[in-house]
Amino acid sequence: xxxxxxxxxxxxxxxxxxxxxxxxxxxxxxxxxxxxxxxxxxxxxxxxxxxxxxxxxxxxxxxxxxxxxxxxxxxxxxxxxxxxxxxxxxxxxxxxxxxxxxxxxxxxxxxxxxxxxxxxxxxxxxxxxxxxxxxxxxxxxxxxxxxxxxxxxxxxxxxxxxxxxxxxxxxxxxxxxxxxxxxxxxxxxxxxxxxxx
Numbered sequence: 001x002x003x004x005x006x007x008x009x010x011x012x013x014x015x016x017x018x019x020x021x022x023x024x025x026x027x028x029x030x031x032x033x034x035x036x037x038x039x040x041x042x043x044x045x046x047x048x049x050x051x052x053x054x055x056x057x058x059x060x061x062x063x064x065x066x067x068x069x070x071x072x073x074x075x076x077x078x079x080x081x082x083x084x085x086x087x088x089x090x091x092x093x094x095x096x097x098x099x100x101x102x103x104x105x106x107x108x109x110x111x112x113x114x115x116x117x118x119x120x121x122x123x124x125x126x127x128x129x130x131x132x133x134x135x136x137x138x139x140x141x142x143x144x145x146x147x148x149x150x151x152x153x154x155x156x157x158x159x160x161x162x163x164x165x166x167x168x169x170x171x172x173x174x175x176x177x178x179x180x181x182x183x184x185x186x187x188x189x190x191x192x193x194x195x196x197x
Contacts, residue, residue: 023040
């Protein structure tokens with residue numbers, strides 16, 4: 001769940017985390033069908049895509065276009081991250097078969113749904129933030145989202161129980177953004193009424 005949620009914030013960080021930790025450490029050992037994530041060429045491609053997204057997401061006008069493109073990419077990444085990690089041996093999960101039988105499509109589908117939900121919440125929050133700060137908040141929010149994505153990916157692998165804390169915080173942030181947007185709409189509606197002066 002943590003890796004799929006991380007992918008909803010940044011598509012490439014969790015895949016890169018899985019690949020790097022698989023290739024260079026013993027912290028995670030995905031099933032044989034997922035070892036392509038640790039291929040050096042794949043790691044290079046993911047790193048290049050990560051740099052592009054890191055830059056694009058910090059530019060207020062470009063971040064909206066990036067979010068539209070990422071509507072397909074982030075859920076795909078979330079599905080891959082969830083699928084790779086759900087049946088992987090990690091520091092905290094020694095027998096992944098206790099969680100899943102042979103239905104490998106189930107974790108991929110769950111990962112897609114989680115990443116899509118997080119991406120939708122992120123995009124909605126970003127619209128509110130850009131409108132209320134005239135675009136100035138976009139780079140700050142983007143850095144915070146990237147930091148949260150990286151932290152969540154690492155925590156999901158090393159201390160998965162803490163993922164629940166991150167998810168509660170994310171839901172609270174989304175709820176706050178929706179309330180802020182609703183209040184702003186109400187203020188605009190009240191200001192636009194004729195005779196209210």
